[in-house]
Amino acid sequence: MIDKICGSALEALADVRDGHTVMIGGFGTAGLPNELVDALLAQGSRELTIVNNNAGNGDTGLAALLAARRVRKIICSFPRQADSHHFDALYRSGQIELELVPQGNLAERIRAAGAGIGGFFTPTGYGTQLAEGKESRVIDGKGYVLESPIHADFALIKAERGDRWGNLVYRMTARNFGPVMAMAAKVTVATVHEVVELGRLDPEAIVTPGLFVQRIVWVERQATSASGFKQAVAA
Amino acid sequence: MTNRWTRDQMARRVAQDIHEGAIVNLGIGLPTLVANHIPADREVILHSENGVIGMGPAPAPGQEDYDLINAGKQPVTLLPGGAYFHHADSFAMMRGGHLDICVLGAFQVAANGDLANWHTGAAGAIPAVGGAMDLAIGAKKTFVMMEHCTKGGERKIVPACTYPLTGIACVSRIYTDLAVIEITPDGLRLVDHVEGLDFAALQRVTGVPLLT
Numbered sequence: 001m002i003d004k005i006c007g008s009a010l011e012a013l014a015d016v017r018d019g020h021t022v023m024i025g026g027f028g029t030a031g032l033p034n035e036l037v038d039a040l041l042a043q044g045s046r047e048l049t050i051v052n053n054n055a056g057n058g059d060t061g062l063a064a065l066l067a068a069r070r071v072r073k074i075i076c077s078f079p080r081q082a083d084s085h086h087f088d089a090l091y092r093s094g095q096i097e098l099e100l101v102p103q104g105n106l107a108e109r110i111r112a113a114g115a116g117i118g119g120f121f122t123p124t125g126y127g128t129q130l131a132e133g134k135e136s137r138v139i140d141g142k143g144y145v146l147e148s149p150i151h152a153d154f155a156l157i158k159a160e161r162g163d164r165w166g167n168l169v170y171r172m173t174a175r176n177f178g179p180v181m182a183m184a185a186k187v188t189v190a191t192v193h194e195v196v197e198l199g200r201l202d203p204e205a206i207v208t209p210g211l212f213v214q215r216i217v218w219v220e221r222q223a224t225s226a227s228g229f230k231q232a233v234a235a
Numbered sequence: 236m237t238n239r240w241t242r243d244q245m246a247r248r249v250a251q252d253i254h255e256g257a258i259v260n261l262g263i264g265l266p267t268l269v270a271n272h273i274p275a276d277r278e279v280i281l282h283s284e285n286g287v288i289g290m291g292p293a294p295a296p297g298q299e300d301y302d303l304i305n306a307g308k309q310p311v312t313l314l315p316g317g318a319y320f321h322h323a324d325s326f327a328m329m330r331g332g333h334l335d336i337c338v339l340g341a342f343q344v345a346a347n348g349d350l351a352n353w354h355t356g357a358a359g360a361i362p363a364v365g366g367a368m369d370l371a372i373g374a375k376k377t378f379v380m381m382e383h384c385t386k387g388g389e390r391k392i393v394p395a396c397t398y399p400l401t402g403i404a405c406v407s408r409i410y411t412d413l414a415v416i417e418i419t420p421d422g423l424r425l426v427d428h429v430e431g432l433d434f435a436a437l438q439r440v441t442g443v444p445l446l447t
Contacts (some may be wrong), residue, residue, distance in 0.1 A: 027286075031302075077366070078363045078365040080361040080362075081363075087361075100364060103364070104284075104369035107325070107326050123372050124373070127400060128402070130364065171302050173286050173303055175320070176322050180321055180322060180323045207321075225301060
């Protein structure tokens with residue numbers, strides 16, 4: 001019998017190794033799998049490359065992982081936030097590597113990895129600093145930049161409900177990076193607030209089919225907290 | 236010196252140019268105000284990069300749900316007909332040319348429509364780009380909403396951007412506290428300006444010759 005339900009977050013992350021690339025879902029706090037990030041902190045692996053839209057908020061979760069010097073490199077689109085002081089300090093003192101990626105390119109590079117695409121030409125970033133060192137090409141009169149897929153060893157995501165085959169549905173904008181990260185990792189671990197019997201999720205409404213998910217951890221529902229209000233790009 | 240449009244007046248002026256049925260993405264900060272000024276009888280669909288279309292107004296106090304937020308991570312609501320989707324689909328909507336209008340803030344806009352709004356390039360500044368580059372080049376029309384000059388009085392409409400670029404030749408209109416300016420193949424054309432503003436005075440604070 002296929003049963004992807006794991007007893008605990010720590011058990012689900014037991015085989016994360018030093019040097020692994022770990023994707024973490026979430027846009028700010030919506031969709032951020034807090035329990036899995038806490039378990040990663042407790043689990044002890046080092047020299048990690050983290051893929052997330054942001055670079056941690058406040059002093060807990062991803063920010064705590066950074067503060068514990070467990071992250072060698074972060075791939076993200078928007079590290080600078082009102083409460084990103086741990087990242088800011090590490091970056092300014094040269095103790096963390098940053099690969100800054102426009103948000104849509106980040107999502108598409110993750111999707112490409114999951115879809116078996118070796119690279120793609122995107123108009124986003126063409127002619128800017130973020131395209132330097134990358135191949136550019138003009139196609140039908142429009143400029144494009146060659147971008148490569150981002151693969152991961154683990155993806156840690158948050159969903160709403162799941163079943164023992166790994167099928168998932170999400171909640172509102174907490175969906176964000178979850179479905180594409182689930183596709184791009186060798187091992188995807190999803191937290192859910194409800195584990196349902198096989199067949200109870202409406203097949204027309206399943207967002208992530210179970211083959212993209214290896215492990216499911218049930219966690220108690222807690223209201224998502226406010227955090228990380230983005231500073232205006234320009235006033 | 237002269238009259239200036241307030242932030243709300245600027246937002247109302249942008250809203251005038253958003254047509255019935257438009258799919259619109261409003262950037263962080265000043266552009267967010269535009270939502271408050273769309274006439275009630277005009278059906279406009281608001282998209283946010285984090286996977287929602289059909290956004291409604293802010294929830295009543297006490298009704299906030301931080302699983303339903305906008306790009307600025309502020310709580311919002313969903314209108315009937317609205318939908319959620321994942322990030323790759325959300326940015327396909329931008330990059331694929333499915334949005335009619337996006338409204339963005341800016342540090343600088345150049346004569347040819349180049350936009351600089353993500354990074355000052357200053358030493359020690361932490362770069363952050365978010366969805367700005369995808370939005371700038373993706374929407375059918377990119378409107379910029381900004382103060383005409385910096386707080387220090389420097390021009391923000393310039394012959395060529397000195398800050399790092401967000402996108403090339405992507406801006407179609409600029410809405411400032413003094414004027415509305417269209418970027419055309421012939422140059423920058425003055426569309427509208429605050430009442431009582433002298434053209435010579437406007438030209439002095441604009442780093443590019445204006446056509447009338």
